[in-house]
Every structure is written in C-alpha cells, then in structure tokens.
Amino acid sequence: MHGLGRCGELMISTRETFRSFRFYFAGRTYTRPHLRDSYDYTYLLERCKSKQTTKMLHAQIIIGGYEQNPFVAAKLVGKYVEYSYSSMEVARKVFDSLLDRDVFVWNMLIQGYANLGPFVEALDLYYKMRLSGLSANRYTYPFLLKACGAMKDGKKGQVVHGHVVKFGLDSDLFVSNALIAFYAKCKDIEISRKVFDKLHAKDTISWNSLISGYTANGFVDEALMLFHSMLRDHSTGLPDHATLVCTLPACVEASAIQVGFWIHSYIVKSGMKVDSALGSGLISMYANCGRVSIARDVFVQIKDKNVVAWSAMIRCYGMHGYADEALQMFSQFLDFGLHPDGVIFLCLLSACSHAGMVAKGWEIFEEMEDYGVEKNESHYACMVDLLGRAGFIGQAVEFIESMPAQPGKDVYGALLGACRIHNNIELAEEAANKLLILDPDNAGRYVILAKMYEDAGRWEDAARVRTVVREKKIKKLTGCSSIEVNSIHHTFGVDDESHPLTEQIFSTLERLDRNIQEVLVV
Secondary structure: OOOOHHHHOOOOOOHHHHOOOOEEEOOEEEOHHHOOOHHHHHHHHHOOOOHHHHHHHHHHHHHHOOOOOHHHHHHHHHHHHHOOHHHHHHHHHHHHOOOOOOHHHHHHHHHHHHHHOOHHHHHHHHHHHHHOOOOOOOOHHHHHHHHHHHHOOHHHHHHHHHHHHHOOOOOOHHHHHHHHHHHHHOOOHHHHHHHHHHOOOOOHHHHHHHHHHHHHOOOHHHHHHHHHHHHHOOOOOOOOHHHHHHHHHHHHHHOOHHHHHHHHHHHHHHOOOOOHHHHHHHHHHHHHOOOHHHHHHHHHHOOOOOHHHHHHHHHHHHHOOOHHHHHHHHHHHHHOOOOOOHHHHHHHHHHHHHHOOHHHHHHHHHHHHHOOOOOOHHHHHHHHHHHHHOOOHHHHHHHHHOOOOOOOHHHHHHHHHHHHHHOOHHHHHHHHHHHHHHOOOOHHHHHHHHHHHHHOOOHHHHHHHHHHHHHOOOOOOOOOEEEEEOOEEEEEOOOOOOOOOHHHHHHHHHHHHHHHHHHHHO
C-alpha cells in the first residue's frame, strides 16, 4: 500500500463490534482479512488522525492478535502519546500489558511523560527500565532532562547528568543540547555555558538553546554576543526560525535596534515566513525603539495572527500614547472572533493608564469577567496605577481595600509611585511600610521615599531611610550605558575598567577632552 484515497483519510466502520474492519484505498474497500502482518497495522497507525480512529484500530490489533508485536505496540504507544494528557493513561496500559519491552517502547512512554506529564513519571519509568536490565540510550536522556527542566528540579537533573557521564554520552551532541537547555531552565546558566563550550561540533540547536537560556535568565547582552558569534561561526550554518525567535527578545530588552534591523533584513532576504512568533518579536523590538509605524507594517504582514501578535501591537500603541488606536485594535481583534487573555487586557489597561482614560480603564477591567479572564495582581496593580496617575488617590486606596485577595508588592509599588507623583508623603509612608515586608530587598522603594522626604525638607527622615539601606546592605541596581560598535554590544558603568580595551577607551576620551579644551580656549 502506497497511499490512502479520499485525501488520505482513514475511514473505519465499527459495524458488528469491529468484526468487519473497512477502509478505503485507491477507490476500493479493504476488510480485515487483508491486514496480514504488523506492517499493515503500523502503516495504518501512522495515518490515524484522531484519538477515536486510533482506538478503533487498536481494537482490531487486539482482535488480530498483534498486541504483543513490538513494532505495533511501540507505534501504538507513540500514537497515543501524540494526543493529549488524557491519552497517557491508555498509552501506559498498552505498555504495561507488554510481556517483552525493548528500549524503543520505553523511550516512547518516557517521552510522553516528559512532554505531557506527570513529569516525575518519566524519571520513575527510567529507573524501572534500569531495574529491568535494559540500558538507556542517547534518546532516553534528552527526554529525562526535559522532564527535569519542566519541574525546575536541578538535583534530579544533576543525577541524570551523572548517568550521562558514566555511560559515556556526555560528548553526544543530542544529549549535550538537552543538557544546555536543562541547566538554562534551572537558571544555572554558567554550567549551561560550560557544556556548550565543551562541544567540539555544535549545531544550530546548540546555539539556539544557549541564546534562549541567556535571554530567559536576563543575560541579554550575552545572548546578543553569542548571536554574533554564531554568525561568525561558518561551520554551524545560517540562523533558522528558532534562532531569530529566541534572539529578538534580547533585542527588545537591550533596545538593540541594529541587531533587530539585521534580523528583519535577513528575514526579508531569505524569504522566511513572518509568522506570529517572529512577528511578535519584531513588533516588540520596534515598539521599544519607538518605531511604531514599522511595527504596524510588520503586524499587517503576519498572515495567521494569534493573540500574542495582537497583544504586542496593542502594547506598542499603548506605550507610545496611542490609546485610541490600541482600543480600536482591540475592537478589530474581537471582530475576528478571537478570545482575549489576561495579557491583552493588561496591555489595554496600561494604555488607558498612560493616556489618563480612567472611565475606559474601569470599563475594560469590568469586561474581563464577561470574557471569563481571571484578574491577577498585575491587573489590580495597573488599575491602582491608572487611578493614582489621574490623581484619584483615595479611590486607589479604596480599590486596594476591596481586592478579593491580599495585595502584593506590585499593587503597593504602584500606590507608592502615585504618591510620589502627587507628593502624598503620609500615604507613601504607609505604602513603604507594606513594601518593607513584601519587597524588602528592592532598593528603589527606599530611594523613592527618601527623595520625597528630601523634597519636603525632612532631612533626618531621609537620612534614616538611607541608613536602613546601608545597614541591610540592600544594593541598588547600578546604572549603565551601552553602545553598539561593529554590531557588538558594549555595556559600561561609571569608572568601569572591566572592558578589555579600557586603556584605548580612556586614552581616546582624554584626547577628545583636550581637543574640546583647545577649541574652547580659541
């Protein structure tokens, strides 16, 4: 058999309780007697498009006596794993009924648990496989590491890493890529980099995993430098879709417009399709760099826009003061029959807050219930910010008191910011006292209160607050500047001597300073 008729659709009849199994092939009807061997069943399993169809064929496999065939069983387990979490129970029953299991069928079920959960079952199954006398292979460990990464369980993952080294698979590219991704997910980016550096032959997945890990853990400058290194490494090949998707968020955070321009140009020149994943990244990048019109052009080019793409464009309009355009876009979003989520409502509330549209903000906040969207602390904090910016401090306090859940640091942080705008010191002290408990290591909260005291001439109170910061050794994030030179992103602070070209930089600055002095004297 080389193909199925009627657009390749497998058609199964359950007449007489599966006694007559029928499917259509090349315009002819075939019945159960034509299914003579395991190849027929595996061939048909590959073409099953739904869980119901798979169950029907599963029944015929049992009737035909092929449920113990290793090829058919492995394909059947794999097919159930492709569907949803609820199918894992059936896949496990098929697995448990097998009298003889090879490593392939073990890997199939481990993969299912790693993808769908419960993730701990993947590890339990691995240890049962080892007890049965079977050895894991290069495909087993990436599934296990994926499960450990999903659980953010660094200790279990380190044990798996130990087994990888013990069985001599630590130099395997497939396994090493999984180790890079695992350590990045567990926020141990240094070890992730060490695994990456030990690889002699890296592929695109190796680079993508570490770039994504750097970005996810906030090391956006390192992510961009690694991206440049990848471009210079001719042995790896050109960046793919995944490379650009994981690099664009770093461009957004670092406002690296030149890198973003290069990526956009590369997409156009290579003919790569701008889907929602790429488009959303480009829109966010252009939004952070103030290029609203270009962001809009990118949005228009996206063929299948999902809620993420719409949210990115609404956020772009809102952050630059185009609240009316953001609201109009939300109306278009609803006209397309799409369902909003919490992120899109947060973007709308933020737009209203920056534009001072209090009534519209209240309306949108109440609409969340109509769409069944749960309100979280970010939404409440945005409403406090909306009311506070507009000068409705009393209403903001009442709103906090009426919250169904205990207000968190974001809510009180928004209230403190509003007090700073409108110079309400008494309420700022109350908000700050809450924040000292909820967010004690955030130096920015103390600085706001200290500056308010200084503006009011209350120098002793300001000194007291700054003393608390010193005594508790709370460090304020150091301000820095950044610049791109020859597509390389450099970051530096005041009197920073960490750059390898420090001597040349300061020498150039001194020469420029002398030139300026000479011009001023003349």
